[in-house]
Amino acid sequence: MGIFEYAPAPESRDLANLKSHYRPFVNGEFVDGSGEPLKTINPATEEVLAEVGTASVSDVDTAVKAARKAYNNVWSKMPGSERAKYLFRIARLIQERSRELAVLESLDNGKPIKESRDSDVPTAAAHFFYHAGWADKLDYAGYGPNPKPLGVAGQVIPWNFPLLMLAWKIAPALATGNTVVLKPAETTPLTALVFAEICQQAELPPGVVNILPGAGDIGAALVGHGDVNKVAFTGSTEVGKAIQRQIAGTAKKLTLELGGKAANVVFDDAPLDQAVEGIVNGIFFNQGHVCCAGSRLLVQESVAEEVLEKLRYRVSTLRLGDPLDKNTDIGAINSAEQLAKIKGLVESGDAEGAQRWTSPCPVPERGFFFAPTVFSDVQQSMRIAREEIFGPVLSVLTFRTPDEAVTKANNTPYGLSAGIWTEKGSRILWMANQLRAGVVWANTFNRFDPAAPFGGYQESGFGREGGRTGLEAYLDV
């Protein structure tokens, strides 16, 4: 490589307005949580970014009480047209503070600034805009006249898209008239707490949104709280199953957005250069920390060598390193723990006989980084073909006929997303029908929009986020 030398182009870290301490947000105020404070680190440098106060189980109760009070006295009584105005305000404030949020997100999460700036933050704002418009139009949503909210929503979100997942959860909940207690992930709490400031700036009534940093035990306490009416979780399938078990037999309404092992299917007539771009986007976007990542590439045998060659060349041009550098394609793995998990699965790929190719890109000495990796000669029985890796690791399998492609693509307990690459329109529509997945991208990958429902089949969870369909999760219908 080395065709172009790039000078460093770092975004200013001062834009993040990083503070040394952050605190939980309950009933409209930042409060001292009674949990053990946690230190959140920059995964690209391993430096401590800030100390964050966490909630204890008793704080969960306080926050749920605040949310209940706000629900009963204010939010459920407010006309939808008024709720809408708060959501519009929040959307605008996210846009106005977008640079701050993007830099802070990249610092705390390790994702490249070009992704936080161009994808995460604008899409988060878009979710509030979209749902704001629903708040006074719920009679038209298809659930009968005057559909009712559920009450207090307990929401637990992951570390891969901290602000965006918050928006996916909070915007529809508020639009439909629910109040919220949200627990951000342990390793990425910062943008959620800046979002709390935005709620204050928007003069959102106290208690409508409450944010409690903490670990899994706080999530479990929130999910299990007796006065929570709705539980929404995005994260691993393992934890999703535990939550489904935990609340079994209660009246709580549940939606789950869990893991995936998406098939990205490339036919021999596909525009291969475009397909390679899509494959790269499918698995290396956000370091592969994407539940719907196209982690199983299924290539038609006749073009497999050609695709692999193009793919290796393209991947070797990806720039890995400082997330704040505007030219960085692949940032840091979010935590040491996740890095260890990726390494473990990659070793299993070696041990089970797959052929590993790793990009020769330089890897920083400090921080949690993993060079983009492509496994070929992968068999369906291998762990790297069955288990979600959640990292920049692609498994390549081959197929001969469209039927074989369908069989292999559907050979997974998951069912979140899938990709199809072919010039033949009739085949696209046929494949899209056959694939057991909630989102199918044809000749593109990893597209998201608040107007388009997103969610899984089978063990990728149930319920949808976005679109008219997504409102159902927060309505008593």
Add this chain to the structure above:
Amino acid sequence: MSDRISVAKTYKLYIGGKFPRSESGRVYPVTDTKGKFLANASHASRKDVRDAVSAARKAFGGWSAATAYNRGQVLYRVAEMLEGRREQFVAEVSASEGVAAKKAQSIVDASIDRWVWYAGWTDKIATVLGAANPVAGPYFSFTVPEPTGVVGVLAPQQSSLLGLVSVLAPVLATGSTAVVVSSADRPLPAITLSEVLATSDLPGGVANILTGRASELGSWLASHGDVNALDPTGAEPSARADLAREAAGTVKRVLTVPDTEPDWTADADIARLRRYLEAKTVWHPLGV
């Protein structure tokens, strides 16, 4: 009238379009509400549940891929056959539920009408629940509802026919396939319904009806790895939490149902149809 001994029926299960006896060989006595012996019904076992689930899985591909128009025709045909057996259903509902003939007639009529109502939904539900998504970018994005898969149904214990139809018809209308455990004490209308299904045009395996105990069979359905959704209506309220816990092992969709049986005579809505549908969103770039 001459003295004549009636031909006694042997009641069997309905699995994969056939009428096998329970693999376990077990039967249990069915009585009317006054305790008078009516018949022996097959007492389905765990193995029967497994056979029924594999039959339902095998039938899923064809049934879900059939055109909505065709599925509507088939379901309407079932309603025709129900109408043809009206008198038998009236007698069985009357004996099973201990209601007078007139009341039983109105229950049977409502059951037939409900089946017709759901038959008409097959080619409309995608229009009502699907969408063209106005995304902010050069993409064509649309969302279609698709059937969830194999659904385990614990039918209502009290309402032997109208309740059964109200929980089974929506499963079939979506294009999903069903394994149903009938009311334990009132199974005769369910058995007759299976005879109706077998002689309509419904492909074998699309609906499978087991007579037996929800308390025994429910957990096998809830924990089965190849069942996608569970309707626990016929389970004891105290057993539902356990069923939901077992269902979590494979992230099954579990219906939220009231503790006591609802009034099945009330008008149906599309809530049950929605529960057995997945929303699939497809994206494609726009360009020349």
